[in-house]
Amino acid sequence: MDLGQLENVVAGVDPGGPGLAVGVYADGKLLHWAARGVSTVEFGVPIDSRTRFDIASISKQFTAACLLLLAGEGKLSLTDDVRSHLPDLRLQTPVTLGQCLRHTGGLPEWYGVQGLTGIPLQGLDEEHLMAVLSGVRRTAFEPGTAFSYSNTGYVLASAVVRRVSGQSLADFARDRLFGPLGMDDTAFRDDAAVPMPRMAFGYDRDGRRADTQESVVGDGGVVTSVSDLAPWFGFLADGRVLGAGLREALLETAPLADGTPSPYAHGIYHLSVGELQGYGHAGGMHGYVANLLYLPGPGLGVAVLTNHSGLDPVGLSTRLARGLTGQEPQPSPALAGPGAGEAARTALLGHWHDPASGSTLTLTPDEEGMIRVTDVSDAVVALGSDGRWHDLAATRRAWLALEGERLIQGDTLSIRPPVSFVRCEGPGEDPAPExxxxxxxxxxxxxxxxxxxxxxxxxxxxxxxxxxxxxxxxxxxxxxxxxxxxxxxxxxxxxxxxxxxxxxxxxxxxxxxxx
Structure with missing residues (x-):
């Protein structure tokens, strides 16, 4: 194994700022690791293999595994209506536990709900959030007919574990998952106020403190280190300790109601790294971003954990996995020169609307040959050699393309399917409704x-x-x-x-x- 590949991943990180730890795994063992940066900028504590990070949405596979353990004991079924275990919910439409885990239930995103209600994230726990979510009545679409990533389903899954087992998700996972695997430094952090040894502080893109505030878990909340993840990669390889049946259930996908395949299984999704098939998940939360992937062909696992929101663990881990398996780096599309593709650019300019989500894009000229994209963010895209328009950010992962009469917006490494926009009229002149x-x-x-x-x-x-x-x-x-x-x-x-x-x-x- 070329250890230079590992060092290259961390080479560009400021050793005195927030940084990352990277692990490479095989046969349930941490083969090699590298780290750069500090876990606490204020005290200059270096990151090492036992530094613990919040891994955000990577936690979902552990939540799903807990629910599947209960299913294996006959205490619940993934076909159960979530209301049968949480009767305080006022949903007007049945949503199954499996749909909660696969993001096909049409449940509203609780972070959006939090934005509307204004309930503070600091100190927010399962009890308080469930009091809010119990009022949800409507789903965004008929459950099972579409994929829409929603953390809400995993908060409900955590509450189901408590109702069915009599234990909090943190305690159940400690006793039934992390304990048997020997992952003693891994836990669901369901009280953010409790200090944790060797825990890295989180920092945003500008280097400002941005630690996790809420104590809600299930959708996220796991803290772990690159050394402590080794047994989990062993389980992903062959089901050791916890059982091959649990592993198979965790990785099982299901199509949407119309037969459309979905790569998302239970808290983990199927992907490809070049010519190799694998599975993994990314995560991002205040001050932390991370990625975990496993390639069963070569039996190789990679984890990149960071305490700096400005880093790209998905791109870094994918690049590392390609290099370690002898594949050439994924080339970034070459960008066309000034003035190239003017007809293609003109065809994209204007206003676009996604009827499903209600979101809009406005595309306007920006310097010669480029387009400014105005939505929640503000990006500039340029025509690439593949015919797509790519974000000028260094990774060039985000892209736009015209397919017939529709504008498609996607991300080359995202689990979310591309979004389809239709043309629409521009902003009107009517004042806001009073x-x-x-x-x-x-x-x-x-x-x-x-x-x-x-x-x-x-x-x-x-x-x-x-x-x-x-x-x-x-x-x-x-x-x-x-x-x-x-x-x-x-x-x-x-x-x-x-x-x-x-x-x-x-x-x-x-x-x-x-x-």
Whole structure:
């Protein structure tokens, strides 16, 4: 094995700033590791193989494994309606446990709900969040018919583990998963206020402190180190310790209702690294990003854990895996020179709308031959040799392409399927609608007065015209339906309905779950 490959991954990281640890695994053992940077900038503590990181959504496979252990004992089934275990839920449509784990339940994203209610993340735990989620009534689509990544399903899965086993997810995983595997430094951190030995502090892209604040787990919350992950890679290889049946169940995929294949299994998804098939998952949370992948052909595992939001563990781990398996690096598409592809550029310019999510894009010229993409972010793309328009960021992972009458937006390494946009009219001239609207799901009012949207405890944002007959307010898109109700989309929410209230209605009361 060329250890120079490993050192190359960490070479560009500032040794005095937040950084990363990288592990390479085979046969359930950590073969080699490398690290660069410090776990705490304030004290200059170097990162090593036992430094613990929050691995965010990589945690989902451990949550799913806990649920599958209970299923194997006959205490539940993945075909169970989640309401049968959580009767306090007010969902109007059955959503199965399997749909929760595969992101096909149409459940609203709880981070979006948190944005609307304003309930503080600091100290937020399962009990308080479940008080909020118990009000959810509507799914974004008929469960099982589409894929829409939602952390909510995994919060519900964590609550199901507690109801069925009588233990918190953290305790159940310690006793039934991490303990038997010998992963003594790995845990669900369900109380963010408790200090953890060798825990790296998190830092954002600008190097500012950005540690995890909430104590909700299931969708995330696992802390671990590159050394402690070795037994898990052994389990992913052949099911050792926990059983081949559990491994097979964890990796089992299912098509959507119309037969469309989905690569997402249970908290882990199937992928390819060049010519090799594998499975893995990425994770990102305040101050932490990480990636884990396993290639069963060569029996190779790779983990990249970081405490710096500006790093790209997905790209780094993929590059490392290709190098260690003798594959050439994935070439970044060459960019066309100035003035090239002018006809193609002209065809993309204008306003685009995704009817499913409610999101919009506006594409305008930006310097010679380039396009500025205006949405929640603000990127510049250029025509590549593959015919796609690529983000000018160093990785060039994000891309746009015109397919017939539709604009497709994707990411070469994302688990989320590409998004399809249709052309739409540009922002109108109508002022923001004035009034008050009540969410019967979250118990909060949305009030628009003098061009400003106020929702819940903290959201205050100016309302401005947006494409497709909508208005934008911060990260959210607003629309009025034919009944005068307000539909709010964005941040993982799809047309969350707020019912029109009498004139003069003012916000009052405390959103459920806050106390």
């Amino acid at each position: 009034g008050a609207w009540l969410s019967d799901e979250y118990g909060v009012l949305a009030v628009v007065r003098e061009g400003v949207l106020r929702v819940g405890l903290t959201l205050r944002a100016p309302v401005v015209p947006a494409p497709a007959g909508a208005w934008s307010a911060g990260p959210f898109t607003l629309r009025l339906d034919t009944d005068g109700d307000l539909l709010i989309s964005g941040f993982g929410l799809r047309e969350s309905r707020f019912t029109a209230q009498p004139p003069g209605t003012a916000p009052l009361g405390i959103p459920p779950g806050l106390v």
